[in-house]
Amino acid sequence: MRRVATVIAAFGALTMSSGVALLATATSADAAANKVGICHATSSDSNPYVFISVDDDSVKLKGHLQHREDPNKKWKSDGTFEGKAHSAGDPKPDLIGSFTDDQGNFHEYDGDITAASCDGDTPRANADVDVTQPDCDNDNTPSLDPIAQNATYVVSGSSAPGGHWVVTFTADQGFTFDGADQTQLVIQGDFDAAEICDIVIPPTEVTPVAPEFTEPTCDTDPAVILPDPAPVTEIPVPEKKVAGPEIETKDVDGVHYVVTGDLVPGGTVDVDATAIDPNVLAEGAQTHWEHTFAEVGDCDVVDVPTATPSVATPTVVHAGLTGTTVTNDLRSEQGLALLVSGMIMMVVAGGLGLRPVRGASRS
Numbered sequence: 001m002r003r004v005a006t007v008i009a010a011f012g013a014l015t016m017s018s019g020v021a022l023l024a025t026a027t028s029a030d031a032a033a034n035k036v037g038i039c040h041a042t043s044s045d046s047n048p049y050v051f052i053s054v055d056d057d058s059v060k061l062k063g064h065l066q067h068r069e070d071p072n073k074k075w076k077s078d079g080t081f082e083g084k085a086h087s088a089g090d091p092k093p094d095l096i097g098s099f100t101d102d103q104g105n106f107h108e109y110d111g112d113i114t115a116a117s118c119d120g121d122t123p124r125a126n127a128d129v130d131v132t133q134p135d136c137d138n139d140n141t142p143s144l145d146p147i148a149q150n151a152t153y154v155v156s157g158s159s160a161p162g163g164h165w166v167v168t169f170t171a172d173q174g175f176t177f178d179g180a181d182q183t184q185l186v187i188q189g190d191f192d193a194a195e196i197c198d199i200v201i202p203p204t205e206v207t208p209v210a211p212e213f214t215e216p217t218c219d220t221d222p223a224v225i226l227p228d229p230a231p232v233t234e235i236p237v238p239e240k241k242v243a244g245p246e247i248e249t250k251d252v253d254g255v256h257y258v259v260t261g262d263l264v265p266g267g268t269v270d271v272d273a274t275a276i277d278p279n280v281l282a283e284g285a286q287t288h289w290e291h292t293f294a295e296v297g298d299c300d301v302v303d304v305p306t307a308t309p310s311v312a313t314p315t316v317v318h319a320g321l322t323g324t325t326v327t328n329d330l331r332s333e334q335g336l337a338l339l340v341s342g343m344i345m346m347v348v349a350g351g352l353g354l355r356p357v358r359g360a361s362r363s
Contacts, residue, residue, distance in 0.1 A: 034102060037113035038064050039095035040147055041073040042128040046178055048081055048092060049118040050126035050149040056101050060145075063130070067094040068109070082117070115149070124178070125150040125171035129187045134161040136197035150175040151185070161194035205282040206254040208273035213291045216265040218299035224259050224269055224291075227252045254279035265296040 034056040039049035054060040067073075071091035078087050086092075097113030100106045118126075130145040132138065140161055146153045150172045157165040166188040171177055177185045212225040248259045254276050261269035271289040275281045 034099055036061055036099045037097035037117070039110075039113055039118035040064065040128060040130075041067065041071065041092040041094050042126060043073060044126075044177075045076045045079065047124050047126040048075075049095065050128055050147050051113075051115040051118040052147055052149075056099055056107075061096075064094045064096060068096050069093075118149070125169070125175040125183075125185075126177070127151050127153065127167075127169035127185050127187065129167050129189075131189060131191075133192045135195050140194040140197070142191040151177075157188070158191070161191050164188065164190050201278050203278045203280040204254060206275050206279045207282045207285045208255045208257070208287055209252070210286065211257070211259075211271045211289055213269075213293070215294050216296050218296060222263055222265060222267070222293040224248075224263065224271060226250045226257050226259070226271075227255075251276060263293075265293055268292045 035053045036056050038052050038054060038061075040052050042048060042050055054064070071093040073092040075086045075090045075092050076088055078085075080086065095113055095117070096109035098106070098108045098111055126149040128147045130147065132143040132145070134140040134142040142159065142161055142163075144155060144159075144165060144167065146155065146167045146169070148169055151169045152172070153167050153169045155165070155167050157163060159165065166186065169177070169185040169187070171183045171185075176182050209227040211227070214220070214223040214225060216222040250257045256274050256276050258272050258274075259269060260272075261267060263269055269291055271291075273287045281287065
């Protein structure tokens with residue numbers, strides 16, 4: 001039972017720790033979803049602002065903060081808004097609500113901003129369009145960000161650089177854009193032409209590879225072997241070489257190799273490597289090599305002896321002489337063969353001679 005209890009206790013502790021982790025994560029996620037109220041300035045004096053809310057860590061908030069510090073809209077007439085007087089031509093900044101971020105830092109701007117803060121004397125439908133022109137920073141991709149309050153919208157036209165765009169807003173039931181009978185508002189414009197952008201290719205780091213050096217022998221010439229291997233140059237036979245600089249170049253994997261020096265037995269060669277634009281050399285990469293080839297000793301030519309065949313002179317053996325050593329003479333064998341052949345012919349002839357003649361009578 002104690003073992004069972006231990007297992008249950010361990011499982012309970014694991015479950016509790018998982019719950020604590022989930023609660024901490026949920027708190028963090030909720031904190032990151034802070035909304036900031038904004039009165040977005042429009043081009044209309046009758047509907048000067050439209051209410052929106054954005055996340056406190058969003059790109060949109062940064063854009064509206066910029067319009068607060070450097071307004072892109074102006075008042076077209078003299079008047080007041082929320083008790084503050086303005087004149088025609090005065091900047092019309094975005095109004096940003098003060099907020100506390102998820103780190104507990106308070107950001108003070110224009111106080112508590114709500115939908116009511118952005119309305120004039122009479123609640124109305126309101127609309128505007130934020131336009132992002134094409135440029136090199138956004139890969140020449142223009143965009144529209146329609147903003148509607150108490151209204152809906154439809155986007156039409158071209159979305160390409162230089163194209164004409166149209167956003168049609170329709171007021172919700174019970175609202176108008178001018179406080180009278182305007183239930184539809186059309187905002188349109190043209191995107192700028194695409195900018196000409198310089199394409200910047202980031203440099204690639206390259207590391208030169210050390211060359212190989214082949215020592216000369218009586219049968220082979222000295223050589224410098226560059227990467228991917230390829231001999232630098234063809235050299236004539238040693239006795240015809242003339243001392244002097246031999247230069248060869250080669251481009252391999254973003255590296256330019258140059259070989260200089262005396263490519264002869266006993267000579268010294270240098271190999272230098274540089275990066276080919278837009279590549280750059282890796283930090284600490286070796287770019288110079290020097291090598292002195294070994295001397296080659298005397299390469300004597302050895303004459304190959306010519307073998308002369310010997311011819312044996314036959315020895316003549318005279319018939320009837322005794323005590324003479326007979327050498328291996330073919331004539332004795334030929335004579336024996338003729339002797340045997342002659343004897344056979346004589347036997348045959350003798351046999352034929354003993355046969356009686358046909359028709360002769362015996363006595």
